[in-house]
Amino acid sequence: MEPSRAGSRKRPTRSSRAPAKIQSLDHDILCIIFSFLDFFDLARCSVVRKTWSGIINKSKLLEALYYKKWQMGLVGAESRSGGCPEKYLNVYLEEMALQHHRVALEQGRVHVDHWRAHSVGVDQCRKKMGLLLTGIGDKVMRLWSLESYKCVGEYPIPDKVPLVDFDFDESKIVGLVGSRICIWRRNGIRSIFPSREGTFPKGLCMRYCDPDAVVGCVDGTARIFDMYSQRCSQIVKMHAGPVTCLCLSEDQLILSGSSLGSISVYGVLSDQQVAELRSTHSTGIRTLCFNPSSHLLFSGSTSGYVDCWDIRTWRSLWETRVSPNVVYSMQHLRNDTSSLVVGGIDGVLRILNQNTGEVVSRFVLEGNLLSSSSSSSSSHQHVVGSGTVQRMIGRRLSQNASIDSIPRSSRPPITCLAVGMKKVITTHNNKYIRTWKFN
Numbered sequence: 001m002e003p004s005r006a007g008s009r010k011r012p013t014r015s016s017r018a019p020a021k022i023q024s025l026d027h028d029i030l031c032i033i034f035s036f037l038d039f040f041d042l043a044r045c046s047v048v049r050k051t052w053s054g055i056i057n058k059s060k061l062l063e064a065l066y067y068k069k070w071q072m073g074l075v076g077a078e079s080r081s082g083g084c085p086e087k088y089l090n091v092y093l094e095e096m097a098l099q100h101h102r103v104a105l106e107q108g109r110v111h112v113d114h115w116r117a118h119s120v121g122v123d124q125c126r127k128k129m130g131l132l133l134t135g136i137g138d139k140v141m142r143l144w145s146l147e148s149y150k151c152v153g154e155y156p157i158p159d160k161v162p163l164v165d166f167d168f169d170e171s172k173i174v175g176l177v178g179s180r181i182c183i184w185r186r187n188g189i190r191s192i193f194p195s196r197e198g199t200f201p202k203g204l205c206m207r208y209c210d211p212d213a214v215v216g217c218v219d220g221t222a223r224i225f226d227m228y229s230q231r232c233s234q235i236v237k238m239h240a241g242p243v244t245c246l247c248l249s250e251d252q253l254i255l256s257g258s259s260l261g262s263i264s265v266y267g268v269l270s271d272q273q274v275a276e277l278r279s280t281h282s283t284g285i286r287t288l289c290f291n292p293s294s295h296l297l298f299s300g301s302t303s304g305y306v307d308c309w310d311i312r313t314w315r316s317l318w319e320t321r322v323s324p325n326v327v328y329s330m331q332h333l334r335n336d337t338s339s340l341v342v343g344g345i346d347g348v349l350r351i352l353n354q355n356t357g358e359v360v361s362r363f364v365l366e367g368n369l370l371s372s373s374s375s376s377s378s379s380h381q382h383v384v385g386s387g388t389v390q391r392m393i394g395r396r397l398s399q400n401a402s403i404d405s406i407p408r409s410s411r412p413p414i415t416c417l418a419v420g421m422k423k424v425i426t427t428h429n430n431k432y433i434r435t436w437k438f439n
Helices: 027-034 039-045 049-060 061-069 085-107
Strands: 110-116 123-126 131-135 140-145 151-156 163-168 172-177 180-185 190-195 203-209 212-217 221-226 231-237 243-248 253-258 262-267 272-276 286-292 296-301 305-310 315-321 327-333 341-345 349-353 358-366 380-383 387-396 415-419 423-427 434-439
Touching: 027 049, 027 140, 039 049, 039 085, 049 061, 061 085, 085 358, 110 190, 110 212, 123 387, 123 415, 123 423, 131 163, 140 163, 151 349, 163 203, 203 243, 212 243, 221 253, 243 286, 253 286, 253 380, 286 327, 296 327, 296 341, 305 327, 327 415, 341 415
Parallel strands: none
Antiparallel strands: 110 387, 110 434, 123 131, 131 140, 140 151, 163 172, 172 180, 180 190, 203 212, 212 221, 221 231, 243 253, 253 262, 262 272, 286 296, 296 305, 305 315, 327 341, 341 349, 349 358, 358 387, 380 387, 415 423, 423 434
16 A cells, blocks of 8 residues: 555645735726725825826716715805805815814824935025925035935035025026025026126025015115016115015015014005014014915014014014024915914924914924933934935923923924925924924
């Protein structure tokens, strides 16, 4: 008899086939998966991948969910007389996104991505369309992807003169360089004006709105340049002292702050001063932020005050001292009328209620705050894009927390900030950029 082969039989093994990835799922399966999501998660999925957006839009899943809510009377009360709820879908989506943004800033947890952006200190940043432009302090401006933290463009500063201020859009970068304006096209072409013979007094700040660029000068004037003819079209006396900050409105108002503590509003169309504002503390104005959605103007001072005016009535609405020291920067998310993000020399990131001035949240880094937490538990490093990004934990401060007791390493001065959906980007006059992500 042959020996039994029972003992030599091999046990069945698991398949070595790789698990299916989300990209391999077909249209119908993804539709079924998406149909189980709620409105907010479905909206978030629609911006993750173009293919997902196409499936969600083609299947009209968002429209179906909105129509169901509309039938139940949960949304779109203003559209009931018209009987066409679909046209209010985008409005509802924006309102929902802004609400989640507000709640995240006020109540959510935060982690901070910290990465090296320049070889020397840099203290300004501007954000648009998922991109971040950083500069001032270095001899180059860098454009970053906020998704990968990878540098996607470099723009050297000409003639070994200091970069004073800058901003950008989808086609160009406009910078105040010394006493001239420089335009970098995103394709690499550069132009500088006016000529050296036509330079203006020392410029301290610059804002632009096509076709005009406005420069605030140390002599108290605002000089308006046509960026296409490259000529100064108007010189306006705004203040008796230096113009330290500027804002431009869509209806062609120039709003400027002065080191002497006043805010002057000039109408380009009427060619005259529209208003002059002054807070009760009368210290120098360091930064301005205008919200066109609410018609509110916010100012930050050298003594730590934030003031709010309604430019429809030119009335002061509130005044809050958020810090004992300088407020350097304030921003809000586009179309958001609830949250104002404020940063300054004390290094604390603050969230204010735009309508009342109440400080609703304060944040610093956690690493050096909790002595019991080890470095491995409070932060970790991972390589992203072209460099190393360190992820750290942010800490929400209690109302009675003493700022002076917090180590300076956890709160370097916030020299500039930019606001995105549930995120804030900060610069600190050093080599590093921080992205605060709220969940």
